[in-house]
Amino acid sequence: MDFQPDLGLAAFREEVRAFLRDNLPEDLAGRIRIGTRSPRAELTRWQCILNEKGWGAPYWAKADGGTGWAVLQRLVFDEECTAVGTPSQDTGAQKLLGPVLNAFGTPAQKAEHLPHILSGARQWCQGFSEPGSGSDLASLRTRAVRDGDQYVVNGQKIWTSYAHRADWIFLLVRTDTEVRKQAGISFLLVDMKTPGITVRPIVSIDGCHHLNETFFDNVRVPARNLVGAEGEGWKITKFLLNNEHATAADLPMLRRCLTQIRMLATRRCQGGNVLLERHEFALQLARFEAELAAIATLVQRVAALEQDHSPAAHAMGSILKIRGTELLQKMSGFLADALGDYGAVAYPIPQEGDAAAALPMQEVGRSVANEMFFRRASTIYGGTSEVQRSIIAKSMFQL
Numbered sequence: 001m002d003f004q005p006d007l008g009l010a011a012f013r014e015e016v017r018a019f020l021r022d023n024l025p026e027d028l029a030g031r032i033r034i035g036t037r038s039p040r041a042e043l044t045r046w047q048c049i050l051n052e053k054g055w056g057a058p059y060w061a062k063a064d065g066g067t068g069w070a071v072l073q074r075l076v077f078d079e080e081c082t083a084v085g086t087p088s089q090d091t092g093a094q095k096l097l098g099p100v101l102n103a104f105g106t107p108a109q110k111a112e113h114l115p116h117i118l119s120g121a122r123q124w125c126q127g128f129s130e131p132g133s134g135s136d137l138a139s140l141r142t143r144a145v146r147d148g149d150q151y152v153v154n155g156q157k158i159w160t161s162y163a164h165r166a167d168w169i170f171l172l173v174r175t176d177t178e179v180r181k182q183a184g185i186s187f188l189l190v191d192m193k194t195p196g197i198t199v200r201p202i203v204s205i206d207g208c209h210h211l212n213e214t215f216f217d218n219v220r221v222p223a224r225n226l227v228g229a230e231g232e233g234w235k236i237t238k239f240l241l242n243n244e245h246a247t248a249a250d251l252p253m254l255r256r257c258l259t260q261i262r263m264l265a266t267r268r269c270q271g272g273n274v275l276l277e278r279h280e281f282a283l284q285l286a287r288f289e290a291e292l293a294a295i296a297t298l299v300q301r302v303a304a305l306e307q308d309h310s311p312a313a314h315a316m317g318s319i320l321k322i323r324g325t326e327l328l329q330k331m332s333g334f335l336a337d338a339l340g341d342y343g344a345v346a347y348p349i350p351q352e353g354d355a356a357a358a359l360p361m362q363e364v365g366r367s368v369a370n371e372m373f374f375r376r377a378s379t380i381y382g383g384t385s386e387v388q389r390s391i392i393a394k395s396m397f398q399l
């Protein structure tokens with residue numbers, strides 16, 4: 001691969017920066033939520049602005065109404081948005097469901113759902129995991145039984161991020177119990193307003209409510225909401241999970257975290273000296289810089305493999321996921337330590353107009369503890385580190 005600076009990419013970065021400078025409303029800047037989705041109104045407002053520009057779906061092909069950007073362009077876009085703290089997009093709908101609908105959806109399903117994803121009017125959640133079926137997803141038991149032109153769904157999902165705010169859910173269900181477990185799974189789209197759905201909150205260690213248990217009690221779903229054929233759910237899931245390996249490390253967030261550490265290095269004093277003058281601090285900062293540079297190089301490599309549709313992207317993506325999430329956990333812990341007293345205070349939901357926000361150090365500190373807690377989950381969601389290691393090991397045998 002070529003490590004020379006890509007001049008086209010530099011020009012694209014300038015274009016994104018200029019767009020953000022001119023179009024990101026002041027009251028939406030710096031509104032990034034650490035690892036979590038922005039409030040609905042902000043997300044929709046920002047999505048509308050992006051959509052007007054033709055940037056509503058950075059992960060889709062041009063033919064499907066997306067930007068048609070190459071992997072590295074998408075990374076640049078994510079990085080620049082993270083740097084200025086734009087609201088989030090509905091990543092489940094953008095990165096997971098959108099590509100699935102574009103590849104497997106009927107014309108009617110595309111017409112019904114894609115415009116609402118682009119406009120941000122309809123938000124989605126992902127109903128895959130169940131109690132006892134997380135890593136071993138194919139063992140899932142939520143049942144869907146065909147009854148005329150409907151499916152009747154019964155069962156329970158867990159860890160359903162943002163189910164309490166979602167309009168629709170994309171759901172894995174068991175439609176056949178007599179065949180091999182993977183072959184009995186189907187992929188359904190369900191309106192969250194359908195009678196029989198109950199959402200119960202799970203408050204996580206960061207003190208926030210973004211996770212839920214979701215129960216289905218005789219929920220009647222039109223059969224036209226089945227994506228692909230009955231029993232094709234596993235094939236579709238493999239397609240969905242095999243996307244976007246280069247983003248597995250969350251490089252924009254790693255860069256943001258490092259910027260905060262660098263900022264503290266020269267601004268926070270302990271014992272009369274700025275932190276950077278402390279040998280251990282400077283050494284650790286240098287280690288983070290080196291690790292991040294290595295990950296950034298690996299991201300480029302995975303992006304190149306992905307662009308070439310190389311199967312190696314899968315295992316390399318797993319390496320990235322492990323290295324990236326472990327580094328983010330280390331850096332967010334280090335940041336909390338470096339903040340001392342300021343880092344010891346958790347602010348579950350940063351309050352607007354908080355008097356403390358006017359003080360620069362509190363401004364940094366108010367989200368740091370939450371970030372540190374939230375990132376404990378990063379080696380679990382999106383596939384645990386142990387599962388990623390199994391993927392890497394299996395790929396070695398295939399070489």
Ligand SMILES: Cc1cc2nc3c(=O)[nH]c(=O)nc-3n(C[C@H](O)[C@H](O)[C@H](O)COP(=O)(O)OP(=O)(O)OC[C@H]3O[C@@H](n4cnc5c(N)ncnc54)[C@H](O)[C@@H]3O)c2cc1C
Nearest residue numbers: 126127128129133134135159160161377380381382384386
């Ligand atoms: C913050 C967060 C958000 C999430 N959002 C969603 C969501 O929106 N929708 C959704 O469907 N799910 C979501 N999940 C669920 C997530 O996908 C699962 O937590 C994950 O797949 C692990 O499954 P599990 O929790 O059942 O753990 P288990 O699979 O029970 O694993 C428990 C432990 O055993 C290890 N283990 C399991 N199998 C193996 C194996 N074969 N070899 C070695 N070790 C193994 C695991 O690594 C782990 O350490 C979310 C999870 C978190 C933490």
